[in-house]
Amino acid sequence: MRLNNAFFRDAPNQYVGLVDAFAMERVEVVRGAAGTLYGADAMGGVVNILTREPLFDGPDWQSNGTFYGAFNSADDSWVGRASLAGGREGVSFSGGVTWQDHQDRRTGGGITVSPSGYRSEAADIKLLVDVGERDDLTFNAQVLEQPSTPRVDELVPGYGQETPSSEIYSFEPNRREFMHMRWRRDSASGWYDRFELNLARQTITDDRVTQNFGSPELTREGNESVLDGVTAQFDATLPADHLLSWGIEYYTDAVSSSRSRLDTSTGQSRQVRSRFPNGSSMDSMAAFARMEWLLHEKLTLGTGLRYSSFDIRLPAGNELEAVRLTPSDVTGDLNLLYALSDQWHLVANIGRGFRPPNIFDLATLGPRPGNRFNVPNPALGPESVWSYDTGVKLRNDQWEFEVFAFYLDYRDKITSVATGVVTPEGRVVVTSENRNTLVLYGLETGVRWTPLDALEIYGVLNYTHGEERDDSGLTTPGDRIPPLNGKVGLRLEPWPRWSVEGYWLFAGRQDRLSPRDVRDPRIDPEGTAGWGTLNVLLRWDASEWLNLGLKLENMGDARYREHGSGIDAPGLNVGIWLDAAW
Numbered sequence: 001m002r003l004n005n006a007f008f009r010d011a012p013n014q015y016v017g018l019v020d021a022f023a024m025e026r027v028e029v030v031r032g033a034a035g036t037l038y039g040a041d042a043m044g045g046v047v048n049i050l051t052r053e054p055l056f057d058g059p060d061w062q063s064n065g066t067f068y069g070a071f072n073s074a075d076d077s078w079v080g081r082a083s084l085a086g087g088r089e090g091v092s093f094s095g096g097v098t099w100q101d102h103q104d105r106r107t108g109g110g111i112t113v114s115p116s117g118y119r120s121e122a123a124d125i126k127l128l129v130d131v132g133e134r135d136d137l138t139f140n141a142q143v144l145e146q147p148s149t150p151r152v153d154e155l156v157p158g159y160g161q162e163t164p165s166s167e168i169y170s171f172e173p174n175r176r177e178f179m180h181m182r183w184r185r186d187s188a189s190g191w192y193d194r195f196e197l198n199l200a201r202q203t204i205t206d207d208r209v210t211q212n213f214g215s216p217e218l219t220r221e222g223n224e225s226v227l228d229g230v231t232a233q234f235d236a237t238l239p240a241d242h243l244l245s246w247g248i249e250y251y252t253d254a255v256s257s258s259r260s261r262l263d264t265s266t267g268q269s270r271q272v273r274s275r276f277p278n279g280s281s282m283d284s285m286a287a288f289a290r291m292e293w294l295l296h297e298k299l300t301l302g303t304g305l306r307y308s309s310f311d312i313r314l315p316a317g318n319e320l321e322a323v324r325l326t327p328s329d330v331t332g333d334l335n336l337l338y339a340l341s342d343q344w345h346l347v348a349n350i351g352r353g354f355r356p357p358n359i360f361d362l363a364t365l366g367p368r369p370g371n372r373f374n375v376p377n378p379a380l381g382p383e384s385v386w387s388y389d390t391g392v393k394l395r396n397d398q399w400e401f402e403v404f405a406f407y408l409d410y411r412d413k414i415t416s417v418a419t420g421v422v423t424p425e426g427r428v429v430v431t432s433e434n435r436n437t438l439v440l441y442g443l444e445t446g447v448r449w450t451p452l453d454a455l456e457i458y459g460v461l462n463y464t465h466g467e468e469r470d471d472s473g474l475t476t477p478g479d480r481i482p483p484l485n486g487k488v489g490l491r492l493e494p495w496p497r498w499s500v501e502g503y504w505l506f507a508g509r510q511d512r513l514s515p516r517d518v519r520d521p522r523i524d525p526e527g528t529a530g531w532g533t534l535n536v537l538l539r540w541d542a543s544e545w546l547n548l549g550l551k552l553e554n555m556g557d558a559r560y561r562e563h564g565s566g567i568d569a570p571g572l573n574v575g576i577w578l579d580a581a582w
Contacts, residue, residue, distance in 0.1 A: 018176035020122040032387035033351030035331030036304030043353035054094040074573035095125035107568040108559025153566030158521025168211035246289035302335040373427040410438040454493040461486035480564040483510035506532035531560035
C-alpha cells in the first residue's frame with residue numbers, strides 16, 4: 001500500500017519519518033523505474049518498507065517480547081521500544097509502542113543548534129488469523145505522531161543570511177495513521193496459485209504554526225490527506241516455471257486545508273488562502289501484468305506493463321478557477337538475469353515511469369525551503385523518465401560483491417522556477433513548470449568479504465552526476481546532486497559473545513551546484529566541503545536474551561554538513577543501548 005500521497009513533496013520531506021523504524025522488519029530498495037508492480041510514479045526507484053509479521057507453529061499458545069532502550073549524547077536523546085507477540089498455529093498477534101525524545105543537536109566543535117529537538121510517539125498492532133485451509137486474514141494498524149517539530153532551516157540563519165527566514169516554524173503536529181486489512185487465498189484451481197486483496201486507509205496530518213521573521217502575524221495551518229486504497233493481485237506458476245502476476249488497484253486521496261492569521265499586535269484573526277485548495281482530490285485506477293520466463297537454464301527474462309489513469313480535481317477558490325486533469329499513460333519495465341556461473345550473475349534493467357502532477361505541484365501556496373514562496377500553477381502536465389541500469393553480482397561463502405552503472409533520462413521535469421517577484425518579507429516567489437530535461441548517471445558498488453567466521457570486511461562507494469537542460473538549451477548541474485560518498489569498515493568477534501565494528505563514513509567535496517543550489521541558504525554557495533568520520537560499535541551478548549552496546553560516532557568531532565541538508569551533522573556522539581528479548 002502506497003505511502004506517497006497527494007501532497008507528497010518531490011524533495012527531502014518528513015513523511016517517511018512518520019513510519020516507525022522500530023516496527024520494521026526490513027527495507028527493500030529497487031533500482032530504477034519500477035512502474036509495473038509499484039505504481040506509475042515509481043520513477044527513480046522503490047523503497048519498500050515491510051513490518052514484522054508474527055508467526056507461531058504448534059497447537060500450544062506461545063509468546064515473546066522485546067525491549068530496546070538507547071541514549072545518545074549528541075542530542076541528549078532517549079529512545080525506548082517495547083513489543084509483545086503471541087499466538088499458536090492459525091492465529092497470532094503482535095504490537096508495540098515506541099517513544100523518542102531528542103533535545104537540541106550538538107555539532108562538531110560543541111556548537112548547539114537551537115531549536116532542533118523534537119519528540120515522537122508511535123504504536124502499532126497486527127493480527128493474523130487463518131480462516132480456512134487456504135485463507136488467512138491480516139489486520140494492521142499503525143500511528144506515529146511528532147507533536148511539535150521545528151523546521152531548523154527556517155529558524156537558523158543559513159548561508160548568505162544574517163537573520164532567519166522565520167521566527168516561528170513548527171509542524172504541530174505531524175502525524176500518520178494507517179489501517180490495513182489483507183485477505184490472502186492459496187488456490188486449489190489451476191489458473192492461479194495465490195490471490196491477495198488489500199484494503200487500507202492512510203491519514204497524514206501536516207499542520208503548521210509559522211511566523212515570518214520581523215512580522216507580527218502568526219499563521220496556523222491545518223493540512224490533511226486521507227488516502228484510501230484497494231489492490232487485488234493474482235500470482236500463478238505456468239508451465240516451464242514461468243511466473244505471472246496481474247492485478248488492479250484503485251486509490252482515492254482527499255485533501256483538506258485551512259489557514260488563519262493572527263495579528264499579535266492587535267489580537268485580530270482572519271481566515272486566509274490555504275496552502276492547498278480545500279477539498280482537492282487525486283484518484284487513480286490501474287491495471288498491471290508482469291511475466292517472468294526461464295528462457296534457458298542460465299537466462300531469465302522479466303517484463304511487465306501497467307496502465308494508469310488519474311483524476312485530479314482542484315475546486316474553485318484561492319483566486320483559482322476549478323481545475324480537472326485526467327492524465328493517463330502506460331509504464332513498464334524489462335529485466336534480464338544471466339547466470340555467468342553459479343556465483344556470478346549479470347543483471348540489466350530498462351524501465352519507463354511517469355508521474356502526473358499532484359496537489360502539491362499544482363496548487364501549493366506558501367513558504368518553501370530556501371527562502372522561497374510558492375504560487376500555484378494548475379496547468380502542469382506529467383513528467384516521465386526512462387531508466388537503465390546494468391551490473392554484475394557475486395555471492396559465495398566468503399564474498400558478496402556488486403557493481404552497477406545507472407542512467408536516468410527525465411523529460412518534462414516539474415521544476416521550481418523563479419518568477420522575478422519578491423514578497424514583502426523578502427522571499428523569492430517561485431512556481432512549478434514542466435520546463436527541463438534531467439540526466440542522472442553514476443555508479444553504485446559494494447563488497448563484503450568474510451575470510452573468517454569471526455571477521456568481516458566491507459565497503460560501499462556511490463557516485464552520481466546530474467545535468468539539467470532548460471527549454472532554451474542552457475545546461476546546468478542538477479539540484480542537490482550528492483558527491484562521491486561511501487563507507488568502509490570491518491567487523492570482528494575477538495571473543496565469544498563480543499563483537500566490535502569500526503567504520504569510516506566519507507563524502508567528497510561537491511562544488512557542482514545548480515543555480516538553485518547557489519541561492520539555497522542550506523548550501524554553501526562555494527560548495528559543500530568533503531568530510532570523513534571514524535566510528536566504533538561495541539556489542540556484548542550478555543546472555544541469550546540480553547545484549548548491550550556502546551557506540552562512538554564522529555570520534556574526531558568533525559564539523560560538517562551532508563550536501564543539501566538544512567542542519568550540520570552531529571559532532572562526537574557517545575551512545576549506549578540495551579536490547580532484551582524473552
